[in-house]
Amino acid sequence: PRRRRGYAGECRRAKRAIERTCEAVVDMFDAARLGRAVEVRRMVKLASAIGASIERDSKALINLVRLKEKDEYTYLHSVAVCALMINFARHMGLEPQEVEDLGVAGLLHDVGKVAVSDAILNKPGALSKVEMRSVRSHPVAGHRLLASSPGAPDLALELCLRHHEKIDGSGYPGGLKGDELSLAARMGAICDVYDAVTSNRPYKDAWTPCGALTAMQKWTGHFDPMLLDRFADSLGIFPVGTLVRLSTGELGVVVGSAGDADEDVVVRVFFDCETLSEIEPIDRAIAPAAEHPRIISRDSPNFWRFQDWDVLRVRILASSTASAAVPDPDHPIGPRGADR
Ligand SMILES: [Fe+2]
Incomplete structure (x- = not known):
């Protein structure tokens, strides 16, 4: 966008x-x-x-x-x-x-x-x-x-x-x-x-x-x-669980939304693309009009060679209690x- x-x-x-x-x-x-x-x-x-x-x-x-x-x-x-x-x-x-x-x-x-x-x-x-x-x-x-x-x-x-x-x-x-x-x-x-x-x-x-x-x-x-x-x-x-790259040079997983009208996307960053290493997970709220930080792209876990992405993603999503509620699709x- x-x-x-x-x-x-x-x-x-x-x-x-x-x-x-x-x-x-x-x-x-x-x-x-x-x-x-x-x-x-x-x-x-x-x-x-x-x-x-x-x-x-x-x-x-x-x-x-x-x-x-x-x-x-x-x-x-x-x-x-x-x-x-x-x-x-x-x-x-x-x-x-x-x-x-x-x-x-x-x-x-x-x-x-x-x-x-x-x-x-x-x-x-x-x-x-x-x-x-x-x-x-x-x-x-x-x-x-x-x-x-x-x-x-x-x-x-x-x-x-x-x-x-x-x-x-x-x-x-x-x-x-x-x-x-x-x-x-x-x-x-x-x-x-x-x-x-x-x-x-x-x-x-x-x-x-x-x-x-x-x-x-x-x-x-x-x-x-x-x-x-x-x-x-x-x-x-992006849906919760999507791997995204930020303008900060970090990779993160979308965990929910925030802000008055839920306009912000909350991304839990866990990986530094420059040093190619995992970092301490931290949540970043990405506002819709912000130039920085912003979401650059949806990324493929294969591209970054994450061994077992499903397991890693679950670990990241569980790494904090701050994740936003997701509606029950079976409702x-x-x-x-x-x-x-
Ligand atoms: Fe209709």
């Missing part, structure tokens, strides 16, 4: 871009409820403003849009997925037109939720079978609406229809699996769930970015694992909650 000095300034600009985009998303949902087509051109403009903010500073807007109140979720989630998709697509080196289209797709992906009542979307408890069926109708409903909206990019139709598919074929509406899923669908599934679980919802509190990625990595069959790694890299946030609210 790119870093610039004016993080605070960009946060102010990003806040305005988020507000403007959120208003447009509210309008879009209102119009959709009346059966009107989506104003695609307005969405393209807003997605490109979000892209410009991410180009100036890749963290400001994404950090801000994660902090939403429970009742803002439906609309701000679209803005968040737009920003995450743009950031992810840029990181993947996709063509500018694809980056823009995927941003627009992020804004439009959940428009089919107008077909689901607010009472169901915001229900604090578990959903009944009938309610779940209603929720699961939103990709097809949204796709139908976008298909009749002039100028909607193909990638937006694709993302709208496929963002709840899973790599093992257990998703909906098509139950597509593996290679049957387009890149856009696989990227969208990751961005959608990441924002869902890192947001406060009526039925669960937000997880930290680090905790969310740690849990998502354990949901075998849900996401494309290679893409999930690329997504983590695009955010500069039923996790992947199921993300279906909404």
Whole structure:
């Protein structure tokens, strides 16, 4: 991720871009409820403003849009997925037109939720079978609406229809699996769930970015694992247990997150790359806008020739009691909650 000095300034600009985009998303949902087509051109403009903010500073807007109140979720989630998709697509080196289209797709992906009542979307408890069926109708409903909206990019139709598919074929509406899923669908599934679980919802509190990625990595069959790694890299946030190299010339293991909004990544350093020797473990909090220390890269344990990395990693993670809590991936609210 790119870093610039004016993080605070960009946060102010990003806040305005988020507000403007959120208003447009509210309008879009209102119009959709009346059966009107989506104003695609307005969405393209807003997605490109979000892209410009991410180009100036890749963290400001994404950090801000994660902090939403429970009742803002439906609309701000679209803005968040737009920003995450743009950031992810840029990181993947996709063509500018694809980056823009995927941003627009992020804004439009959940428009089919107008077909689901607010009472169901915001229900604090578990959903009944009938309610779940209603929720699961939103990709097809949204796709139908976008298909009749002039100028909607193909990638937006694709993302709208496929963002709840899973790599093992257990998703909906098509139950597509593996290679049957387009890149856009696989990227969208990751961005959608990441924002869902890192947001406060009526039925669960937000997880930290680090905790969310740690849990998502354990949901075998849900996401494309290679893409999930690329997504983590695009955010500069890594699951607990990841080996990273810091600008201090040290290697460390990610142990959790810290700070007011859990923006900082806590890395337990244990190895000096210059002397090639182990050092006394110490925790460093890496702030999102800091030039130094910062995370340079995810590193391979093989490259550094750590003999038994799994054993060493467990020893490092256990070397202090300060490690942050990780959500339980088996908790039923996790992947199921993300279906909404
Ligand atoms: Fe959705």
